[in-house]
Every structure is written in structure tokens, then in C-alpha cells.
Amino acid sequence: MTVTSSGPLLRIDDLRIDFATEHGWANVVNGVSFDVAENEIVGLVGESGSGKTVTSLSILGLIPNPPGRKSGGHIWYRDKDLTDLPKKELRDIRGNEISMIFQEPMTSLNPAFTIGDQIAEVYRRHRGGGKKAALARAAEMLDLVGIPNANKRVKDYPHEFSGGMRQRAMIAMALVCDPKLLIADEPTTALDVTVQAQILELLSKVREEMGTGIIFITHDLGVVAELCDKVVVMYAGEVVETAVGRDLFVQPKHPYTEGLLTAMPQLGERNEQLASIPGRTPEPWAMPDGCRFNPRCKYTEDVCRSAMIPLEVLNDGRSSRCVRIDELKLEGAK
Numbered sequence: 001m002t003v004t005s006s007g008p009l010l011r012i013d014d015l016r017i018d019f020a021t022e023h024g025w026a027n028v029v030n031g032v033s034f035d036v037a038e039n040e041i042v043g044l045v046g047e048s049g050s051g052k053t054v055t056s057l058s059i060l061g062l063i064p065n066p067p068g069r070k071s072g073g074h075i076w077y078r079d080k081d082l083t084d085l086p087k088k089e090l091r092d093i094r095g096n097e098i099s100m101i102f103q104e105p106m107t108s109l110n111p112a113f114t115i116g117d118q119i120a121e122v123y124r125r126h127r128g129g130g131k132k133a134a135l136a137r138a139a140e141m142l143d144l145v146g147i148p149n150a151n152k153r154v155k156d157y158p159h160e161f162s163g164g165m166r167q168r169a170m171i172a173m174a175l176v177c178d179p180k181l182l183i184a185d186e187p188t189t190a191l192d193v194t195v196q197a198q199i200l201e202l203l204s205k206v207r208e209e210m211g212t213g214i215i216f217i218t219h220d221l222g223v224v225a226e227l228c229d230k231v232v233v234m235y236a237g238e239v240v241e242t243a244v245g246r247d248l249f250v251q252p253k254h255p256y257t258e259g260l261l262t263a264m265p266q267l268g269e270r271n272e273q274l275a276s277i278p279g280r281t282p283e284p285w286a287m288p289d290g291c292r293f294n295p296r297c298k299y300t301e302d303v304c305r306s307a308m309i310p311l312e313v314l315n316d317g318r319s320s321r322c323v324r325i326d327e328l329k330l331e332g333a334k
């Protein structure tokens with residue numbers, strides 16, 4: 001079943017998040033904007049520290065305050081601004097309409113309760129009903145994510161599951177209420193290649209059958225090419241490029257993306273670590289003036305170091321934050 005709708009499911013609009021540090025307020029998400037439609041998988045990529053997790057935690061109102069604060073922007077979920085919603089309403093949406101597979105699943109399962117009870121609890125909190133029915137639903141979900149003998153394993157404690165199985169249990173928990181939007185933060189990084197492929201297939205199936213919008217955060221550009229309808233590339237807290245389909249891989253529109261693509265192995269090969277570009281992402285309290293990528297960019301000129309560079313909308317659903325993009329001929333994936 002394909003679900004259609006006039007507006008996007010989620011619209012992140014000019015989001016700014018800062019953290020208090022010993023160096024003062026550090027801006028870690030700077031004017032981030034992108035949309036997720038129903039039935040759409042959006043890949044969010046960028047090196048470690050680029051702000052992917054902070055952006056996604058903001059959607060669910062999970063940025064700890066202090067030390068974090070939102071210093072600007074809105075996050076629209078249909079017609080509701082999630083950044084301005086009473087806590088109770090946000091709690092009702094979280095885990096129900098919008099759910100998240102967290103980057104560190106081991107810390108999200110409680111060792112004192114069975115896997116089944118933890119999944120059932122999420123279901124009952126949002127959907128009500130008896131414990132028995134919720135446990136049956138938990139077993140059904142474990143089966144869906146490929147846990148063998150799910151009816152029996154639903155009674156296991158987290159320590160009785162392997163790392164890969166715990167990851168699947170977290171995915172089952174995130175899907176138990178049929179969310180409209182799923183945020184998957186590196187959901188397959190800890191898994192071996194076969195299990196990874198099964199999880200990716202599962203997410204595709206979930207989108208196809210339920211029209212779920214998915215934000216898929218990953219270091220693996222090969223997975224993005226395979227799975228995602230749209231790609232959002234982040235660098236140092238900013239969106240530097242967006243593209244639809246495979247366009248980004250054929251012809252990147254930002255030198256940072258070119259760096260990622262030219263350093264990666266052949267498209268289609270697994271690439272757990274993001275390809276490395278010489279230099280390092282700047283610390284959030286020491287961002288360079290002008291383009292945040294300028295100290296690492298091989299095309300830097302004086303113009304790149306002065307004014308802030310806006311994200312420019314180009315043709316065909318693409319955008320780029322590079323002042324020289326019209327003159328550059330960038331290389332795509334091999």
C-alpha cells in the first residue's frame with residue numbers, strides 16, 4: 001500500500017542547537033532544514049560529530065537541557081511544531097507516531113526486564129489493552145525482525161540475547177506501534193553483513209507496506225545509494241548538500257561530498273567507516289569563519305573565508321552550500 005499526502009510528514013526548518021561547554025556556548029547544529037515525506041527514506045550522512053544524532057534527538061525533544069538548548073528553528077510534524085509541544089503531547093507521539101532506533105542500543109534496554117515485557121510495555125503505554133495481548137504483539141514483532149523461536153525468546157532477558165539480537169529487539173520495539181516516522185541512527189553498524197542486509201530489507205518492507213517515512217543515519221554511503229530516496233549530507237553542524245535518488249553519487253554538488261565519494265570503495269561495496277578526507281572536523285567552539293569546510297577544501301579561495309555561505313537551492317531537488325559550485329567540476333563515485 002502506498003500512502004500519499006499533500007505536505008511532508010516532517011519538516012525541519014532552520015534548526016539551531018547549542019551546547020554549553022567550557023569554551024562557552026558551542027553551536028553544533030546550524031540552520032538545518034530538510035523534509036521527510038510519507039513513504040520516503042532519507043539518508044543522513046556525515047563524519048563523526050557532524051550533528052546527525054543531535055538533529056534526530058531534537059525531533060523527539062530528547063536534547064538534554066542543560067547542557068543543550070534550541071536557539072532557533074522549528075520541527076513540524078504534520079501541522080504540529082514539536083519544539084513547542086507540551087511535554088505530555090510529545091510523550092504521546094514518541095514511540096508511537098515517531099520512534100527511534102538509538103545509536104547505542106545496549107544502553108536502551110533495561111537488564112532487569114525481559115525483552116518481551118519491554119516491547120509490550122511500549123505497546124500498552126500507547127495502545128492500552130491487556131498484558132497477554134501486548135506480549136503476543138511483542139512476539140510477533142520479534143518474529144518480524146527475524147528472531148528465531150520468537151514465542152519462547154520473548155521471555156529472555158537482554159543478557160541472553162547476542163549483540164545483533166538486541167539490535168533487532170530495539171528495532172522491534174521501535175516498530176511495535178506502526179510509527180508514521182522512524183528514525184534509525186546507525187541501526188546496522190554493529191551487525192555482520194548478512195544481518196545488515198536483512199535489516200535493510202526489513203526497513204524497505206516496512207516503508208513499502210506501511211508508508212513509513214524513515215530517516216536513516218549511517219556512515220555507509222553504499223547503503224545510502226541502495227536504500228535511500230533522498231540524501232542529506234551534513235558537515236560541522238550544517239547541511240552542505242541534498243540530492244534525490246542517485247544524483248549525488250553521479251555528480252556531487254559539494255567538495256565535501258566529492259571527498260567522501262572519491263575516497264570510498266566502489267559503490268555497492270560495504271563501507272562501515274566513512275571514507276576519510278585529510279584534516280578533521282572542527283570542534284564546535286572553534287568553527288572557522290566563512291565556509292566551515294574551508295580549512296579542508298582543495299578549492300578554497302579568499303571568498304570562502306569571509307561571509308557565511310548559505311545553502312542554495314539548485315535544480316532537480318538539489319541544494320548546495322558552496323559559493324564556487326557553478327565553476328567547479330566535481331567527481332562522482334567510481
Ligand SMILES: Nc1ncnc2c1ncn2[C@@H]1O[C@H](COP(=O)(O)OP(=O)(O)OP(=O)(O)O)[C@@H](O)[C@H]1O
Pocket residue numbers: 019020028046047048049050051052053054055064067103284
Ligand atoms: N550532551 C552533549 N554535550 C555537549 N556536546 C554534545 C553533546 N551531545 C553532542 N554534543 C556535540 O555535538 C556535536 C554533534 O554530535 P552528534 O552526536 O550529533 O554527532 P554525529 O554526527 O551523530 O556523530 P557520530 O557519527 O559519531 O554519531 C559533537 O561535536 C558533539 O561533541
Ligand code: SF4
Pocket residue numbers: 254255256291292293294295297298299300301304309321322323324325
Ligand atoms: S565554499 Fe569554498 S571552501 Fe567551502 S566547499 Fe565551496 S569551494 Fe570549498
Ligand SMILES: [Mg+2]
Pocket residue numbers: 052053054103185
Ligand atoms: Mg551519532
